[in-house]
Amino acid sequence: MTLQAVLSNFALILFILMVVTGVIWCLDVFYLAKQRRAAADRALAEYDARTAKLTADGIKLDNNSNRAEIEAAQLRQPTWVEYSGSFFPVIALVFILRSFLYEPFKIPSSSMVPTLLIGDLILVNKFTYGVRLPIINKKIIELNDPQRGDVMVFKYPRDMSQDYIKRVIGVPGDKITYENKRLTVNGQAVKYTALDDYLNDDSLLYSKQYKESLANVEHRVILTEGAPNVNLGDVKDFPHSENCTYRYEGFTCTVPAGNYFMMGDNRDNSADSRYWGFVPDKNIVGKAFFVWMNFSNPLKRIGSIN
Incomplete structure (x- = not known):
């Protein structure tokens, strides 16, 4: 094993x-x-x-x-x-x-940069989205539903042994459009405010950085100039794929009932719902809410997410 x-x-x-x-x-x-x-x-x-x-x-x-x-x-x-x-x-x-109650996780990839960095040790609230039985992850008490803008940990739909973390972009019934690196939710364009370029400490390359206002949740996203909106060759077949249409400029997806559409804040370096589909409610692990340590930046990284 x-x-x-x-x-x-x-x-x-x-x-x-x-x-x-x-x-x-x-x-x-x-x-x-x-x-x-x-x-x-x-x-x-x-x-x-x-x-x-x-x-x-x-x-x-x-x-x-x-x-x-x-x-x-x-x-x-x-x-x-x-x-x-x-x-x-x-x-x-x-x-x-x-x-x-709370479960610790370690961020393994850069898909949520700049919100979360590789090596961040985070806490995930296990009861925000309802109380679930351990092991089988079956919900037994309904509480709150994930909201747009939440940072959520979930079981990867293509391999339930893996935990993924992304941001909730769409909830059941939402129509999500992503064109020219900009989001539109239910016909309403998401607001973007330009920030100083982001310097990636690992690659020492700069990326365009914006403040994205999604359902009153403000967070930073980074975009890579010259990168395609969607790598069409990487799109997999997934349940409810008929709800999505893809084109060179981007895609449009309608989120089916009981599912969520997830994207990373590092938009051009994230394997997310664009490529492997929607996240069913049964896959939800919890809401990420706090960074409690990163051994590379022990003091700077401590604090709430977003």
């Missing part, structure tokens, strides 16, 4: 560890501890009987210290029980926190 596969199944591994250590902890509390107590009581009774006989014969013993040693030896937990009991509450707490 590859490292990526192991990490993608981390929740399952954590769940199995929690169940195993929890069963051992319960077994100890409700059965093994009582068995050890009974064995200690029998050993102490036998010791007391021998001590009484020796005392009657005139032999004096350090009764208290020997008695305490015997009791401690009988009550001592086996190593495997002791470690399981120690790890169980920690594993259970971590499982609950990352399954229902």
